[in-house]
Amino acid sequence: MLLRNIDLNLLVVLDALLSEKHVTRTGVRLHLSQPAISHSLNKLRVLLEDPLLIRQGNEVVLSSLAQNLQAPLKAILGQIETLFGQSIDFVPADSQRTFRLAMSDYGAAIVLPKLLVQLRELAPGTSLVVTQDSRLGMLEQVEQGKIDLAVGVFPTLPADMCSDVLFEETFTCLLNRHSLPDNGELDLDSYLARPHLLVSTDGNTLGEVDNVLRARGLQRRIAVNIPHWGAAPGMIADTDLILTVATRTLATLPSGGMLLALPPPMTVAPFNYVQVWHQRFDEDPAHRWLRDLLRQVSAPSAP
Incomplete structure (x- = not known):
C-alpha cells in the first residue's frame, strides 16, 4: 500500500x-x-x-x-498535530475536543465538580466522557488509547505510563458512635474484633489497610465489600460495621450525627491520588492543558 x-x-x-x-x-x-x-x-x-x-x-x-489500531492511530495523530502545531498553542476557548477520563465515584465526587466548572468556563466547546473501571481496567484503557487519563490510586505502573500526583490522602475510620466500647475508644483489639465494610471497585478483598495489618501478622474480617465510595457511609449508620475510608470522602458528612469519624488505631501511611496517561500523549498540547487543569482543581486551595 x-x-x-x-x-x-x-x-x-x-x-x-x-x-x-x-x-x-x-x-x-x-x-x-x-x-x-x-x-x-x-x-x-x-x-x-x-x-x-x-x-x-x-x-x-x-x-x-x-x-x-486504536492506540497507534492516536499516537500518530498526536505526532502529526505536534509536527504541524509546535508553534501554535492549544486554545481552550476554541476547542471542540472530547476528553475521556476514567475514575471511581470517589474521584467523581472529589475532583469532577471543580473540573466541570473550569471546563465550562474555559473550554465550553469541549466534551467530557467519564467511565469507571478497576485499576487494571483503567490502565488497559490508557494503554489502548480509549481514554486520555486514568485518575485514582495506582501503586505500580507499566514503563510506558506517566503519572502526576494530584494530592496526598489519608484514612479515617467511620462507625456508629453508640457501638464504641464502654471506654469510648477504638483501640486495635476492638478494631479487629468488629466486622468491616470495604470499598473495592474490583471486588478485591485486600486493600491498603489489609496490607498494613498483614505485615504485622494481623487480619480483619470483611463482612461487606461494595464498589461505591459514595454509598458506603450511609450503609453503616445502624450497624456494628467499621468503614476505614479515604478521608476526603467524609468532607460532606454532617457533624453531630450518629456516625463518628476517628483515626485508625494503627499507623497507615498516606497514599497518593494520581493522574495517569500514556507517554505518547506527553507532549500533546491539549492533553497537557487538561493535566494542568486537573492538577489545579485538585490542589487543597482550589476554588
Missing part, C-alpha cells in the same frame, strides 16, 4: 469511528454529513481489507484489527 494513495484525512475519520462506533455520531463530532462518513468508512474497509465495525445484535463492536 503506497502512502501517496492514501488520503490522510481518513485517519481522522478512522480515529473518530473507532471511538464512537457510530456513523451518525462520528459525523456530528467531525461536522461532516452521514453520507460522507459512510463513504470514508467504505474506503477504509477497502484499504485495510477489514470490516472495522461489526454489528452484533443491537450493538456495534470493533474488529480485532480495529482494536489493535
Whole structure:
C-alpha cells in the first residue's frame, strides 16, 4: 500500500469511528454529513481489507484489527498535530475536543465538580466522557488509547505510563458512635474484633489497610465489600460495621450525627491520588492543558 494513495484525512475519520462506533455520531463530532462518513468508512474497509465495525445484535463492536489500531492511530495523530502545531498553542476557548477520563465515584465526587466548572468556563466547546473501571481496567484503557487519563490510586505502573500526583490522602475510620466500647475508644483489639465494610471497585478483598495489618501478622474480617465510595457511609449508620475510608470522602458528612469519624488505631501511611496517561500523549498540547487543569482543581486551595 503506497502512502501517496492514501488520503490522510481518513485517519481522522478512522480515529473518530473507532471511538464512537457510530456513523451518525462520528459525523456530528467531525461536522461532516452521514453520507460522507459512510463513504470514508467504505474506503477504509477497502484499504485495510477489514470490516472495522461489526454489528452484533443491537450493538456495534470493533474488529480485532480495529482494536489493535486504536492506540497507534492516536499516537500518530498526536505526532502529526505536534509536527504541524509546535508553534501554535492549544486554545481552550476554541476547542471542540472530547476528553475521556476514567475514575471511581470517589474521584467523581472529589475532583469532577471543580473540573466541570473550569471546563465550562474555559473550554465550553469541549466534551467530557467519564467511565469507571478497576485499576487494571483503567490502565488497559490508557494503554489502548480509549481514554486520555486514568485518575485514582495506582501503586505500580507499566514503563510506558506517566503519572502526576494530584494530592496526598489519608484514612479515617467511620462507625456508629453508640457501638464504641464502654471506654469510648477504638483501640486495635476492638478494631479487629468488629466486622468491616470495604470499598473495592474490583471486588478485591485486600486493600491498603489489609496490607498494613498483614505485615504485622494481623487480619480483619470483611463482612461487606461494595464498589461505591459514595454509598458506603450511609450503609453503616445502624450497624456494628467499621468503614476505614479515604478521608476526603467524609468532607460532606454532617457533624453531630450518629456516625463518628476517628483515626485508625494503627499507623497507615498516606497514599497518593494520581493522574495517569500514556507517554505518547506527553507532549500533546491539549492533553497537557487538561493535566494542568486537573492538577489545579485538585490542589487543597482550589476554588
